[in-house]
Amino acid sequence: MLLALDTATTTASLALYDLAADQLLSEYTWEARRRQTQDLLVTAQQMLAQIGQTAQAITALAVTSGPGSFTGVRIGISTVKGIGVGLPTRPQVIGVPTLAVTAAPWLTLMQQTAPAAKLCAIIHAGRGRYNWAFFDADDLYWRPTADDHAGGTGEDLIAALHAVEAPAIWLTGESDPAVAAAVAPLSHV
Structure with missing residues (x-):
């Protein structure tokens, strides 16, 4: 069983996944703010109890590796x-880029409904700064190319959205009202 953790942003997530059955067993997401250390292990124990398992069933661990809150x-x-x-046995440990985790839930839907579109995953970095990456619908490994992974101000993000040549761009992740207002007039976003 895989236990996956995402603590890189103010929204924390945990998931338990049966690797052999290729099935999500349990998932929980909450606004952690600065409470990840208080809630994380307690929540994981509760999730394991709800599905009738113990930590000994965990054979793999996944964790977001950034970008995101350093802490x-x-x-x-x-x-x-x-x-x-x-x-009791050493599990496999997998680091997954936070922007890939942000994009992943939307890529299958995008592939089915808008295969020529691009997806832009955004993480608020604080103080008016953002990290973002563009993903293609047909990339089943959820890998942003190095050229498409960027960081900067809201204005830099808007400029990047203007520069992308795609019939449509889907946005997912964190933003603020200023970026939402700047994106609203863009016809392809």
Whole structure:
């Protein structure tokens, strides 16, 4: 069983996934703000209990590796390392880019409904700054190209959206009212 953690932003998520059956067993997302350390392990234990499992069933761990809150990323990685050390057999540990996790739920839908579109995953970095990456619908590995992974101000993000040549751009992730207002007049977004 895989335990996946995302603590890189103010929204935290945990998921339990049966690797053999290719099935999501449990998922929980909450506005953690600065409470990840208080809620993370308690929530994981509750999720395991709800599906009738214990931590000993965990054979793999996944964690968001950034970009995101420096403290949030450290909390996630430290938690995964701690869980891994406490298990009877050493689990596989997988780091997944936060922007790929943000994009993943939408890529299958985009592939089915708008295969020529691009998806822009956005993470608010604080103080008017953002991290973003563009994804193609047909990339089943959810890999942003190095050229498409960027960081900057809201104005930089809007300029990047203007520069993309695609019939449509889907947006997902975190934003604020100023960016939402700047995006509204763009016909292809």
